[in-house]
Amino acid sequence: MDWQEFLKGESGTHELSPEQTETLLSALLSPEKAPLNQAQLEVKLNTSDDNVKKRLGEIYKKFSKSFPELASQQGAGKLRTLHTKLKQKYYQPSQPVAATQASNSSPYPEEFRSLIEEKIKTFCGRRFVFETFQQFITENPCGYFTIIGDAGMGKSSIVAKYVSEHKSPCYFNILVERRNRPELFLKSIRQQLIDRYQLRNSEEADLPTLLTKVARKLPAGERLVIAVDALDEVEQEPGGNLLHVPKNLPNNVYFLLTRRPYSLDKKRLLVEVPQKELDLRGKKYVNNNQDDIKEYIEFVINTDSEYKNGLTNWIQSRSIPHTIFVDQVANKSENNFMYLRYVLPAIAKGDYNDFSLTQLPDGLRQYYQNHWVRMGMDAKPGQLMEIVLYILLEIGTPIPCEMIAGIAEEDECDVKKVLEDEWVEYLKKQNVEGEICYTIYHASFLDFLKAKREMDAKRKIFKEVNQRITEYLEKRMA
Known part of the structure; x- marks a missing residue:
């Protein structure tokens, strides 16, 4: 047709x-x-x-x-x-969905539901990525397609958008939540495939066996795409492919993967089927990235009910032509969506009322540094705000306010104020077994804090934080 x-x-x-x-x-x-x-x-x-x-x-x-x-x-x-x-x-016809899955309130695995819904809420652009992937699966009987990009370039959002539209089986590796082990990946994907394709006697099956069973059940013209985000965050012993994905795949089975860049000597995905990498940083995609960044800025200005009025007022009060604002903020973003996620709300809320357009930070790292200075972190080293961040950095997993306060040896109310006022934009709050816990929101901010730690390795605060963590854990185990 x-x-x-x-x-x-x-x-x-x-x-x-x-x-x-x-x-x-x-x-x-x-x-x-x-x-x-x-x-x-x-x-x-x-x-x-x-x-x-x-x-x-x-x-x-x-x-x-x-x-x-x-x-x-x-x-x-x-x-x-x-x-x-x-x-x-x-x-591409839609993926078949088993009756057991269709009856659920969400088409996604419950463990990733909130993540996917958050990522697709303000999703814009990236058509060139989806079209390139579509071309890959059209031209190849099976294979691995990997999207490469720096932290904040929207890799997780691309996976979330694809999953939301195609209801594909998926897995998001999340380092700070310790959901980044091969056994957790296999357990999740296995259950998704069993539910979706009604696979019998597969509760202990390995991934190659599961994929073979699914391939036999696929109607003519349909494909299985498994989406896996953040291979760079996988924690796994050396040897074998990341997440133990197979070197060979049955026909009509594909993997859509994302990862941050790494050197060739660290490559841990060796396959014997067609594979393709799309590097978002590549020169051929500069214009595509710029167009998508501008589309996102336009979306927030025109559509986002929370921020559009504040942004419009900031732009109009400076008599900035609309197109000039979009173009210059896009250039300052360095094609990083995470930069926009922070800077546009900050403009709307008045954080940059004393700034001109040219004074806005250049790039995500400068934004973090500017915010660090505005919060007085360099002027008053060792204050509670800094201690809380380094506790979260060192612990590396979601922890409750009570535990942070115990380690910091500070009043829990004061710690909660830091978590939910001063650093709320940079932290993720989630319910873990009935308890509200906190982690650092994004890998780019994690990188920024690690760089601070490495640059100031001799500072007393790092030794103090690690000592307090050790003493706290020892008391709890006593």
């Missing part, structure tokens, strides 16, 4: 009128070409701008039953989203 016939079928399924069908076919000329904009459609259809807007609005409304994102998304980008969704459906 060609593209236009496919679109006609989708139009019938979604009960589009003849005029709406004509508009859809004209706007989405092919899977490869970008959609026409409203001005182009006005000329092509020989109708008014109002008619084009009205028809597109009805199209989005009808397709939102299949693609809920269209209902929540506002402003520019809806047509691109619809194009992407239809293209994915055209090239």
Whole structure:
């Protein structure tokens, strides 16, 4: 079936009128070409701008039953989203979902549900990544596809978005939560595959056996894609592939992987099937990354109910042209989404009211350093805020406020204020067996703190923190 016939079928399924069908076919000329904009459609259809807007609005409304994102998304980008969704459906039928899974309230593993939902909430762009991956699985009978990028470039969000759209089996390695061991990965994937494909007598099966069983159950034309995030955070003894993934795969089985860069001598994924790496830092993707960064900035300014008013006021009070603000913040971000996650809310909340556009920090590391200085960390070394951060850094796993206060030998109320006021943006709060625990939110901030520790290795505070941790644990074991 060609593209236009496919679109006609989708139009019938979604009960589009003849005029709406004509508009859809004209706007989405092919899977490869970008959609026409409203001005182009006005000329092509020989109708008014109002008619084009009205028809597109009805199209989005009808397709939102299949693609809920269209209902929540506002402003520019809806047509691109619809194009992407239809293209994915055209090239790759949806994964089959077993009845046991369909009855659950969430299509994701419960352990990763909140992570996925958070990551996709403000997801923008990355179409070039999904299209390159789609091309890979179209051209190869099986294989491994790895996305490479620095901390904050959106690798986890890409995996979360793919999983949310395709309901693929998935695993997110999370170092600070100690969910990064091969046995935990196998246990999770095994259960997902058993539930999804109703595999019998597979409770103790290894990964190659599971994949072979699934491959035999796949209907013609369907594929299994297993998405695995953050290979660089895996904790595993030397020898063998990371997470013990097999060197060979059955036909129609693929892995979508992400990792941070590492040197060739540290490579731990050796396979005998097709593989491809997409390095987000590559020169060929500079323009793609910039476009996606700008799309995210536009999304926050125009759509994010929490921050759009504050951002608009900051921009207008300085008489900055909208496009200049977007372009300069995009350049300062150095193609890092984590930079935007911190800087845009900080602007909206007034943290940069005394700053001009050119004075905003350049890059994520400078943002962390500027915040460190603003919090008075260099002026007053050894204060409670610093001690709390280094306790979290040294412990490395989610711990409750009570434990942090015990190690710091400080009042629990004072420690809680640090956790939920001073450093709330940088910490993750989660419920662990009925107890609220805290960890450092993102690997980029973890790297920043580690660099501080290495640069100031002789400072007394590090020895004190480690000594207090040792004494606290010894008391608890006594």
